[in-house]
Amino acid sequence: MSLLKHVWRAPLSAQFGLLMILLYVLVAVFAPVLAPFGETQVVGGGFEPWGGQFLLGTDNLGRDMFSRLVYGARNTLGIAFLTTVLAFLLGGSCGLIAAIKGGWVDQGLSRVVDILMAIPQLIFALLILSVVGTTATSLVLVIALLDATRVFRLSRAVAMNVVVQDFVEAARLRGEGLCWLVTREVLPNAAAPLIAEFGLRFCFVFLFISALSFLGLGIQPPTADWGSMVRDNAVLITFGDISPLLPALAVALITVSVNFVVDWMLHKSSGLKEC
Amino acid sequence: MTTTKPLLEIRDLHIEGHYEDAWHPLIKGIDLTLQRGEVLGLIGESGAGKSTLGLSAMGYTRDGCRITGGSVHFDGIDLLNAKPEALRKLRGLRIAYVAQSAAASFNPAHRLIDQHVETAVKNGGMSRDQAMREAVELYRVLRLPNPETIGQRYPHQLSGGQLQRVMTAMAMACHPDLIIFDEPTTALDVTTQIEVLAAIRDAVATYGSAAIYISHDLAVVAQMADRIMVLRHGKLVEEAETRKMLGDPQEDYTKSLWAVRSFRTEPKASPQQEQPLLELRNSFASYGRQPVLHDVSLKLYRGQTLAVIGESGSGKSSTARLITGLLPPTYGEVLYDGQPLPADFRQRSKEQLRRIQMIYQIPDTALNPRQRIVDIIGRPLTFYLGLKGKAMRARVAELLEMIELDPATFMERQPRELSGGQKQRICIARALAADPQLIICDEVTSALDQLVAEGVLKLLNRIQQQLGVAYLFITHDVATVRAIADEVLVMQRGRVVDHGSRSQIFTPPHQDYTGLLFSSEPQMDPDWLDRLLATRACTPSTDTLEKV
Numbered sequence: 001m002s003l004l005k006h007v008w009r010a011p012l013s014a015q016f017g018l019l020m021i022l023l024y025v026l027v028a029v030f031a032p033v034l035a036p037f038g039e040t041q042v043v044g045g046g047f048e049p050w051g052g053q054f055l056l057g058t059d060n061l062g063r064d065m066f067s068r069l070v071y072g073a074r075n076t077l078g079i080a081f082l083t084t085v086l087a088f089l090l091g092g093s094c095g096l097i098a099a100i101k102g103g104w105v106d107q108g109l110s111r112v113v114d115i116l117m118a119i120p121q122l123i124f125a126l127l128i129l130s131v132v133g134t135t136a137t138s139l140v141l142v143i144a145l146l147d148a149t150r151v152f153r154l155s156r157a158v159a160m161n162v163v164v165q166d167f168v169e170a171a172r173l174r175g176e177g178l179c180w181l182v183t184r185e186v187l188p189n190a191a192a193p194l195i196a197e198f199g200l201r202f203c204f205v206f207l208f209i210s211a212l213s214f215l216g217l218g219i220q221p222p223t224a225d226w227g228s229m230v231r232d233n234a235v236l237i238t239f240g241d242i243s244p245l246l247p248a249l250a251v252a253l254i255t256v257s258v259n260f261v262v263d264w265m266l267h268k269s270s271g272l273k274e275c
Numbered sequence: 276m277t278t279t280k281p282l283l284e285i286r287d288l289h290i291e292g293h294y295e296d297a298w299h300p301l302i303k304g305i306d307l308t309l310q311r312g313e314v315l316g317l318i319g320e321s322g323a324g325k326s327t328l329g330l331s332a333m334g335y336t337r338d339g340c341r342i343t344g345g346s347v348h349f350d351g352i353d354l355l356n357a358k359p360e361a362l363r364k365l366r367g368l369r370i371a372y373v374a375q376s377a378a379a380s381f382n383p384a385h386r387l388i389d390q391h392v393e394t395a396v397k398n399g400g401m402s403r404d405q406a407m408r409e410a411v412e413l414y415r416v417l418r419l420p421n422p423e424t425i426g427q428r429y430p431h432q433l434s435g436g437q438l439q440r441v442m443t444a445m446a447m448a449c450h451p452d453l454i455i456f457d458e459p460t461t462a463l464d465v466t467t468q469i470e471v472l473a474a475i476r477d478a479v480a481t482y483g484s485a486a487i488y489i490s491h492d493l494a495v496v497a498q499m500a501d502r503i504m505v506l507r508h509g510k511l512v513e514e515a516e517t518r519k520m521l522g523d524p525q526e527d528y529t530k531s532l533w534a535v536r537s538f539r540t541e542p543k544a545s546p547q548q549e550q551p552l553l554e555l556r557n558s559f560a561s562y563g564r565q566p567v568l569h570d571v572s573l574k575l576y577r578g579q580t581l582a583v584i585g586e587s588g589s590g591k592s593s594t595a596r597l598i599t600g601l602l603p604p605t606y607g608e609v610l611y612d613g614q615p616l617p618a619d620f621r622q623r624s625k626e627q628l629r630r631i632q633m634i635y636q637i638p639d640t641a642l643n644p645r646q647r648i649v650d651i652i653g654r655p656l657t658f659y660l661g662l663k664g665k666a667m668r669a670r671v672a673e674l675l676e677m678i679e680l681d682p683a684t685f686m687e688r689q690p691r692e693l694s695g696g697q698k699q700r701i702c703i704a705r706a707l708a709a710d711p712q713l714i715i716c717d718e719v720t721s722a723l724d725q726l727v728a729e730g731v732l733k734l735l736n737r738i739q740q741q742l743g744v745a746y747l748f749i750t751h752d753v754a755t756v757r758a759i760a761d762e763v764l765v766m767q768r769g770r771v772v773d774h775g776s777r778s779q780i781f782t783p784p785h786q787d788y789t790g791l792l793f794s795s796e797p798q799m800d801p802d803w804l805d806r807l808l809a810t811r812a813c814t815p816s817t818d819t820l821e822k823v
Contacts, residue, residue: 166641170705173599173620174658175628188645 010264017260024254028074035067040222047236050243057243060232065243068224072247075219076226077254079140080206086144087205088198091151096182096190098152099159100168110156113149121146122211129217139218143208147201154197158190165189192269199262203255210251226251280351282452282485283309283332288345290327290336290509301327301340303509311452314479314486316500316517318493318532320724321695324509325489329455332487333370334362350452367394371446375458377438381430388426391445399449406448413444416481417474436467440474447482454479454486460495464586464751465795472498473808491724493532494797497521498804505529517801531726533799538729538758540736542777543579550613552577552745553598553631553713558607560597567593568604568769575713575762578743582760582777584750584792590769591749595715598747599633611713629659632706636718638698642690648675648701649686655708674704677741678734696727700734707738715747720755732759753796757781765789 007018027034036055037043041063048058056065094113098106116124125142132138162168163186171185212218213227221228226247233244290302302324309315317325330336334347334354347354349370354362366372374380382390392406399406407426414422417440430438439459446454459475460468476499479486488499496503496517503520505512505528513526524530551574560568568590575581583591596602598609600620609616611630617623635641642651652671656662662670672682678700690698699719706714716735720728736759739746750756756763756777763780765773765788773780773789785793794807 166635166637167643169601170633170635170641171643173601173628173633174655174709175620175623175625176658184646185643189643 006268013260014264017257017264020253020257021261024073024077024257027070028077031070031074035064035070037064037067039063039068039071039224041067047233047241056246057241059229059243060235065233065246068229069226069246069250071224072226072229072250075223076206076209076213076251079136079219080202080209083140083143083147083205083209084198084202086140087147087151087201088194090144091148092155092194093182094148095152095155095157096159096186097178099156099163100178100181100186106156109152113152116146116149117153121208125208125212126215126217129212134217134220136219136223139209139212143205147205147208151197151201155190155194158193159186162186162189193266196262196266196269199258199265203258206251207255281308282311282313282350283307283487284346284348285328285332286346286348288328288331288347289343290324290331291341291343292327292337293339293341298341301509302331304345305506305509305511307332307504309453309485309487311485312483313502314488314500316496316503317487317489317506318491318496318503319506319512320491320726322508323506325491325506326457327509328506329457329487329489330372332453332455333366333372335366364398367451368398368449369451370453370455371449371451373439373442373446373454373456373459376462377442377459378430378435380442381438383430386427386429387433387441387445391426391441391448395448401449410444410448413447413478414441416478417441417444418470419444434467436463436471439463439471443471443475443478447478447484450482451484454484456486456488456499458490461490461492465753465797466586466791468495468797469795469804469807472804475499476804492797494799494803497799497801498797505532521799521801538732540580540759543761549576551575551610552612553747554610555594555598556607556610558597558604558609560593560602560604562593562602566769567602568597571597571607571766571769571771573764573771573774575745575747577712577745578739579761580739580746580748580759581762581764582748582750582756583764583766584753584756585766586751586792588768589766591751591766592717593769594766595633595717595747595749598715599631625659629655629709630712631715632709632711632713633715633717634699634702634706634719637722638695638702639690641702642698642705644690646689647686648688648690648693651690651701652704652708655705659709670708671704674707677707677738678704680704694727695723696730699723699727699731703731703734703738707742707744711744713745713747715749717749718751719748721750721752728755735759753793765792 007015010018042061043064044054044058044062046058046060046062048054048062050057054064054066056069059065059068094109098109125146128142129138168181168185171181176185209218210227213225214231216228216231218227219225229247230244236244285305285307287304287306288302289300289304291298292301305328307315307328317328319325327337327340331342331347332349334357336342342355349365352361352365354365381387388407388410391410392403395401395406396403410426411422414425419425419437419440425433425441433441443459456475460471463471472495488496490496500517502514503517504514505526507528513520513524513529520529524533553575555571555573558568558571559566571590571594573581573594583594585591593602597604600616600618600623603618609618611627616627620628649668649671652674653667656667656670668686671686675682675685680697680700685693690701693701720731723731732755735746738744748755748759760777762776763774764771765780765786767788773786780789781793797803
């Protein structure tokens with residue numbers, strides 16, 4: 001009930017963002033129902049125009065553009081979400097443990113993260129992916145590892161501010177184990193910035209996967225994915241057709257929406273006045 | 276009172292603050308009149324609206340506050356309707372403000388002198404040389420060491436008491452007509468406080484400024500103010516000349532503020548034959564290479580209260596950390612019931628940890644804000660005693676009754692819904708939940724208002740009588756020690772300089788440092804500071820006051 005009230009009072013941008021995210025999730029979940037054709041089904045000639053049988057025309061191989069856009073939501077969003085969750089599980093837990101344990105544990109983890117962060121992300125990803133091959137699993141694992149470093153930095157910094165408080169010392173003196181300290185004492189008090197970071201990180205992962213797909217190293221054909229859809233149909237641009245921009249637009253819209261929502265949540269958790 | 280036009284005139288002022296999604300009244304119609312050269316004391320507990328009222332005298336409100344009614348006139352100027360540029364010209368130049376924490380109010384990146392002369396040069400039309408000459412003069416009046424060169428230092432190179440005086444000097448740089456002191460000595464040690472109080476008073480007298488002196492400590496205000504206003508819940512309770520107010524308070528609330536320090540426990544006879552519950556033998560400790568404790572020994576018997584008193588940096592809290600195992604000693608040992616305790620708390624058994632519990636200075640940070648009261652108090656019950664579900668809730672309810680909070684109302688609440696005193700009671704209940712034999716109380720009353728603090732002390736005393744727990748009571752407040760200690764340990768710079776029973780310690784003759792500490796405690800007597808300064812001027816030991 002109170003959540004609804006918060007949403008009702010949220011600024012217009014946040015409400016718009018929430019609505020869009022909800023829409024994307026619904027589309028992703030009900031993709032088979034919504035799409036008139038199959039994901040990889042060739043239903044007509046290449047590059048057929050909009051209207052008629054094909055709402056948004058067909059792509060270079062004659063697959064229905066609209067159906068592929070709908071399925072793309074499922075694939076791209078799903079993989080990005082999974083990757084972000086993994087990155088948070090890995091980076092978040094390491095960050096919290098580093099902050100709580102301090103000393104050698106902290107030093108060790110931080111230096112490893114420094115090394116990973118010293119290599120440009122895209123080049124590192126291209127390197128590893130070209131070695132291990134571009135399956136969806138390796139894609140998820142590699143990007144999760146790379147993004148976990150950023151999550152580690154943030155969660156460690158946030159947790160550092162919490163662990164110095166007396167209630168954490170009280171729990172330590174009580175003899176509580178690491179698990180209790182992480183999950184009950186520190187995490188709930190570090191949650192707000194981490195949730196906001198989750199939204200932002202999701203956007204970055206999402207853009208990163210799209211970028212890799214565009215370069216041909218991301219999600220592999222024939223799976224429908226917004227990044228590769230842009231590449232496949234890029235040639236249409238020269239004929240003044242905006243179809244290849246549609247998947248790009250879908251990427252842009254979800255990114256902006258998530259940012260709106262995260263902005264609002266950060267604003268709320270920081271306790272700043274609304275004016 | 277003279278018939279000339281007052282310097283500051285506040286009429287029927289109303290201020291509201293925005294929190295929890297609504298506007299709440301903070302100041303509910305207060306009148307205030309201040310003559311030129313007069314010092315007015317504002318006193319009241321936290322949340323009474325003292326600082327809000329003080330700031331409004333500059334035509335300023337904090338973020339999230341708004342003035343909804345009334346008027347503020349400064350020397351005939353309507354501050355509430357003045358233009359921002361006009362206000363900026365007044366502030367710093369004719370009205371100055373001295374904040375509670377000088378350390379947090381200076382810009383750490385600039386030399387003190389540069390910050391000092393900024394307003395005078397920019398708005399006051401002084402040349403930089405002139406402003407700097409006057410600054411040195413002010414530093415001399417405020418008795419700062421090396422007045423010629425101290426301005427060249429950075430804020431972190433000075434002690435808290437010195438910074439507070441530099442800030443006072445800065446406020447006086449443009450010879451303002453009005454200075455607002457907002458708890459300028461609250462964060463200082465008692466011995467330092469005296470220096471600052473004396474310096475402020477001299478400077479105010481020398482330059483003839485009017486002042487509003489805000490404090491929660493009546494004894495301090497009594498030294499400074501000509502007239503006192505007592506505030507509560509944003510309303511005026513009582514207003515009178517200082518001597519009249521001290522001698523003959525009219526309202527019940529004012530009287531209760533006066534009576535606060537009268538609480539005393541019955542001293543318990545010390546059982547010297549018995550085995551001490553806790554013993555610290557010749558312990559040394561250091562943070563890195565910085566030694567903090569030298570040869571500290573103490574003994575605490577069952578059911579007794581040992582008070583450790585000293586200024587900040589005297590090693591009181593380090594002693595507590597050593598006992599709890601957070602700061603392993605470099606030499607020496609901790610004996611509990613005759614058995615040595617492992618130096619590091621991680622090597623101690625659950626049972627050893629259970630027996631020593633701790634209560635912290637600031638209850639806000641000692642309670643996890645994301646847990647309910649029942650979780651906070653219930654955790655030690657589950658962790659140490661294995662109580663779960665109904666049995667645990669029943670015990671939590673019992674504990675809440677013991678700390679005089681209604682279980683039905685408080686069980687499901689979160690810490691932020693509680694007042695400071697209630698939070699500290701919850702901390703006590705959490706310590707009691709472990710069924711300990713020893714509770715270390717680290718400045719447990721210093722973050723609380725006097726009335727609330729007294730309630731907490733009474734509660735601790737009752738619990739001791741009921742359960743026979745021993746307290747190691749760490750404090751910087753002489754009054755608290757006098758109220759509850761059985762044995763007293765005086766610490767200075769990491770060493771024990773004096774110890775004995777309460778009656779021994781408080782009966783003259785005192786040791787040098789103990790005497791200095793006790794005589795620095797402000798008394799409810801407007802002549803106390805004068806007398807004290809007069810006696811100290813005769814003895815050459817005043818240089819021990821400033822330990823830089």
